[in-house]
Amino acid sequence: MDTYQQAKDKLTLHWGEMGAKWGINRTMAQVHALLFASEKPLCAEEIMDELQISRGNVSMSLRELMNWGIVTKMHIKGERKEFYTTEKDVWQFFKIISQERKKREIDPTINALRDVLRDLDTIDTPESAYTRRQVADLLELVETGDKLYHMIEKMDYPRVMKLIKQFL
């Protein structure tokens, strides 16, 4: 096996680990890494071979990645089978991931905490007063996360870099 292949294997392996810790499943992240690292679009068969996974798994992982908006299906002239490619710009990629995580994690949590807060407002005991304050703080934190998301969404990459440099 050549070194290029080894490097690719190492990349998909680790990007898979990283993905798993980020709520994207391991295989999905590996498929993404593969497409991301490859200049030309890949077909299902190539992905199967590279990652040693089943046809069904490739199909489902690609569908899920397309749902996330990270991968797109494309036709290649003269080819019968479908090819797949991914967003190649890392910042764009990061924004899509952030958006999805906001939708799945931040938004429902904000709703739930607001709901709890409303419930606590109908009670008047010393312990509920304390809890209310704590939950309010928690909500504020999550809302800050939400605002941070909106901030990132509007920024371009050089701007983020510049901002960070100011603080280091």
Place this chain on the structure above:
Amino acid sequence: MDTYQQAKDKLTLHWGEMGAKWGINRTMAQVHALLFASEKPLCAEEIMDELQISRGNVSMSLRELMNWGIVTKMHIKGERKEFYTTEKDVWQFFKIISQERKKREIDPTINALRDVLRDLDTIDTPESAYTRRQVADLLELVETGDKLYHMIEKMDYPRVMKLIKQFL
């Protein structure tokens, strides 16, 4: 069951969901929510009852939370059993979580990507050149995340708020 209890249940339920999506396991996050919302420290038995989980599970969840540095064990004068409490300041809490996630996710990924990059430097083909560029971009993104962590670490809460307001 009183409304206060219902509110607490709702809180632990949802904070548990949120935690699960953040790589903290559900029960751990629920235990944390309970301690966070309670003014007085709680003992293992109280946690068992509130969350309807086994003694062993409480013990393991608390240990893990203590490993993360979010929960501390404390003695109460005249009491034989141990009591547990958690960091009550949300910003402090957030910093601890961020630190842990950086250690578990960002740092290993940076190492892996650097490693891959070194491997790719020993090859000289058109496809490896493309891959090299992509991996370098990915690494830069993750390193930006790392820098963001260091930025947050140094800031206090009011400062973060102020910064965000500037951008909205």
Place this chain on the structure above:
DNA sequence: CAATTGATTCAGTACGTACTGAATATTCAA
């Protein structure tokens, strides 16, 4: 020191998610 209370450990198990591969559907060329 025994007895009692409480904490910890861990083998066994439950449970949920991810994966396979065969059956089915779809597309396209002849």
Place this chain on the structure above:
DNA sequence: TTGAATATTCAGTACGTACTGAATCAATTG
């Protein structure tokens, strides 16, 4: 329209993580 190539679906299963509860360990008290 048929057959070949490709894609999708999904029932069954593998696999890993989380949980239980009994056994064990530790601490405290009389």
